[in-house]
Structure formats: structure tokens, C-alpha cells
Amino acid sequence: MDDDNGVVAAGRTAELLAYGAGRVLKLYREGFPAEAAKEEFLVSTEVYRSGFSVPRPFEMTVRDGRAGIVYEKAEGMTMLAAISRDPSAVKEEARRMARLHAEIHNRQVEGLPRQKTVLARLISEAPFLSEEEKSRITHMLEQLEDDCRLCHGDYHPDNIILGQKEWVIDWMTAVSGSPAADAARTVLLLKFGTLPDEMPSAAQQFFTRIREQLTNMYWDEYQKLTGISSVEIERWMVPVAAARLTEWIPAKEKEQLLALIRN
16 A cells, blocks of 8 residues: 555654555554564454454555554544643543553453563563562562453553544553453553654643643542552552663653652
8 A cells, every 4th residue: 555654653662554445554663573573463353352342453465674554544533632632621630541451451362472471571570670579570460359440551541532532542461360450551641651752842831731630530430430448559560660671761750760669
């Protein structure tokens, strides 16, 4: 299929390019592991087959040595952009965010990596932590209750597209495991996550001001919908924060995560 090369969006790990009618090409950055791209394609395919509202993955491709996936185009704007455009929508979008997350967690998808296995591996690879700290955190992880629910692994307002329908995108880190762990990661992302580089400065300043409000509203609504308590979610915070240290995130965010872990 011919493509028109227009950049639709860009992130730290990939660019999104227009790719003919109703399709986009997610083209990973140079150096991004091809195996990780293949894993996202396989996971996205399984989640799509489950019937949840995700863009359909069509095929894998390679361009200039960079791995890519051709997806159905998710028409609309991100939830992050919607909140920035209309600040009065924070409460409504926080509730929608919690509802969609609960819907994800109501599903089971076969063939996904096991959450605790992935977390244990990442904790063992985490920079800045001593071997003693890693051992203690891994022991903490082992004591936590496991599950086999679909978990997104990177669920936040910039991965939710709002249009004629609601879409959840970027399933690269999807696993089978505990909803409480997935919610813990979302809370950490809302509290400390670095905003997209292309986001206008005024919008970044606005979101910084409403971070706490959005986090609290999402957390309250998620607990009401699922019956999962704050205590259950908080138990996962340290292992999830330690695992995130392995990711391509700014130094400031890593410092905040280290402070949370050590406190």
C-alpha cells in the first residue's frame, strides 16, 4: 500500500505516520528492538480479537531499518488533549478513564506475558538500585496476590483516543495479571509521568496544576467500579515503580520514583 508519509504524532519510542485511507504506520525509533515491535503486534492482535475497542493491527513492516506496524486509524483526539482544551471536563474524563480501565480488567486474553514474571525481570535490571534493594523489592512482589486479567501496562490519558468511539492504544506492555498492579502504574504515571514533548507549554502548565485532581478522581472512581481498595493498589506501588526505572524516561521522573521506593 502506498503511504503519504505525513507525521500524525510522535513519541519517545515511535512516530505515527499517515498510511493511506483509514490507516497509520507506527514506525519505531532507530535502535528500538524489532522483537519488542513484534511482541506489540501479537499482543495488539489478541486484544483486538477479544472485542475490546482497539485499533486493528494489519501487518508488520520495515522502513529504513526501522520496525513498524500498520494499524487502523483511531479517529479523534487524546483524552489528554481533550482535558487541556476543556478544563471543566476533568471530572467527566477521570470517570471515563476509570470506567475504560475497569472494562479492560474484566477481560482475560490468552497468550500474554505474565505480569509478575515481567516485573521481576525488570526489577532485576533496574538501574540506581542496590542488589539488596532489588532483593527486598522482589520479595515484596512475591508476596502479592496474582491474577490473570488483561492489564494494559501503560494506561494514561495520552493512550486514550476520544472520537465517535473510545479507543485505547499502545498495547506494547500488555500482560496478564493483577488489575491492582495495573491501576498502581496508572497512578504513578498520573503523579510523575513526563508530558509529551510536543505538548504546548501552556497545556503542560495546566496539566501540572490538575494532576492531583485527575489522579484522585480516577482513583476514587476506579475503586467504586471494581471494589479494589486503596490498600490493594498501594501494595503494588514499590515493585511497579522499581520496574519503571528501566524505561526511557527523564532523569527527573527517575529521581521521583527512587524517592517513592526508598521512602
